[in-house]
Amino acid sequence: MKKLLFHFDTDPIASVFDTVVAYDGGADQLTQLAGVTPENCHPLVEGAIYTRAPKDKKNTALFIGGSDLAAGQELLAAVQKIFFQKFRVSVMLDSNGCNTTAAAGVALITRNVDVAGKTAVVLAGTGPVGQRAAVMLAMMGANVRLTSRQLDRSKQSCQLMKEKFDVDLEPMVASDDDSIAAALDGAHIVFGAGKTGIQLLRADHWQQHPTLEVLADVNTAPPLGFEGIDMMDNNTDRFGKKIFGGIGIGALKLRLHRACIGQLFESNDQVLDAKQVFEIAQGLD
Numbered sequence: 001m002k003k004l005l006f007h008f009d010t011d012p013i014a015s016v017f018d019t020v021v022a023y024d025g026g027a028d029q030l031t032q033l034a035g036v037t038p039e040n041c042h043p044l045v046e047g048a049i050y051t052r053a054p055k056d057k058k059n060t061a062l063f064i065g066g067s068d069l070a071a072g073q074e075l076l077a078a079v080q081k082i083f084f085q086k087f088r089v090s091v092m093l094d095s096n097g098c099n100t101t102a103a104a105g106v107a108l109i110t111r112n113v114d115v116a117g118k119t120a121v122v123l124a125g126t127g128p129v130g131q132r133a134a135v136m137l138a139m140m141g142a143n144v145r146l147t148s149r150q151l152d153r154s155k156q157s158c159q160l161m162k163e164k165f166d167v168d169l170e171p172m173v174a175s176d177d178d179s180i181a182a183a184l185d186g187a188h189i190v191f192g193a194g195k196t197g198i199q200l201l202r203a204d205h206w207q208q209h210p211t212l213e214v215l216a217d218v219n220t221a222p223p224l225g226f227e228g229i230d231m232m233d234n235n236t237d238r239f240g241k242k243i244f245g246g247i248g249i250g251a252l253k254l255r256l257h258r259a260c261i262g263q264l265f266e267s268n269d270q271v272l273d274a275k276q277v278f279e280i281a282q283g284l285d
Contacts, residue, residue, distance in 0.1 A: 010066030025261025116141030130193030
């Protein structure tokens, strides 16, 4: 029986990236549907849950993507409300690569440093990847500071993550030298989740910092998020600190994304969100 994956994208045009990884992850056939919303998803979900016998439902799965994490979360909630009893299929949320990218970065950090009780700073933390990275670090016992250039946005993201994942995050501003210094004061870990081409830290912010141990930056286009690192860094020692660059993180992200797609077809009752995707990341070599 063919493994069918239905890609519900919240954007007007479905992602090419997610198409490639879906096939590489084990889907026999991918159907992409763009502009999917909580209001129009009902017949789409019904088509997935009513068409195969209970023992065969594991061969049908849903993937929720798109650039807007809030829209993705709303769509996931709507999809789950349609499921009942054994009439369900497995579903994965990865809007803008939020879960797989964050999980890859945090998994690399936690393989090399025990983060429990340490202070972690997530720069540009209000975006999809930053929010999820903050949650995963908190799940591992870190004291997490989630930063934004605007305190109100940081507070809002911290509240949203508290409501969804029951984690406590500290909102902070990181917009100039003084606020960046305050955010990094006493910190051990920095995770950069900024947009492409946005520099978050200059070299002098981190190279001689007395407490920083690990830096991870997901950016892969110059200028990188952290000046003085290389996008190929993968547990590279620079100035006595362990560095992970965007390509180093990206290699694991791709492996993880493919593994998650394959996992969807193991049973019909899975929901792969931040916690579940991070657990899969921790299990990869």
